[in-house]
Amino acid sequence: MSRFVKLDQLRGKHLKAIVPKLEPPYVNYVNLTSAYEEEVGYGPGIVMEILNEMAMELNLTYTFEFQQDSDWGALVDGNWTGAFGQLVYGDADILAGAAIMEYDRSLVTDLTFPFQFELTGMLIRSPEKFNSYTWLIITEPFSWEVWIFIAASIIISGIMLKIFTHILSHIYPETQYSIFASTWLFYSVFVQQDCCHQ
Secondary structure: OEOOOOHHHHOOOEEEEEEOOOEOOOEOOOOOOHHHHHHHOOOOOHHHHHHHHHHHHHOOEEEEEEOOOOOOOOEEOOEEOHHHHHHHOOOOOEEOOOOOOOHHHHHHEOOOOOOOOOOOOOOOOOOHHHOOOOOHHHHOOOOHHHHHHHHHHHHHHHHHHHHHHHHHOOOOOOOOOOHHHHHHHHHHHHOOOOOOOO
16 A cells, blocks of 8 residues: 555445456456355455455455556666556555565655565475485585584584573573583574474
């Protein structure tokens, strides 16, 4: 939405929503009626369901302007183009789609809280020398000295956590961990397990 719109100003309003493109599972189709959902056999998509929930909570109605394969838009020479341009210049009240959060966009629009995080990875073909010894793929990137230092840093960090929490427990109600739990905590951090992405 355009920035600085108060919640009370939205109640009972009729809003124009621009839909740049169909992008399942975010926007499957542009229709919020339950009859159409029953007809096609699946929901309208995450973004459309959010709009539907907003409509029920704030007594809103919408006019949808669907632009198949429209340009999302960008800031070019101080002017906004595409769907974001229509939103910024007041031709639409809401942009309904899976917009990617970018700094320039955040300056001129209110973006919802992100509901998906996309992590990027890269795959390469396994080298021929690992055809018989695939387990070496895990250890090969570092020399044995580096692996020893990694293991030592995990263990030492776990011991330090145990010591600090024990000392601080006399001053503050600190959670106490066993040596194993402290070490396992740092091992989990090392392998990026049990850590949410924000």
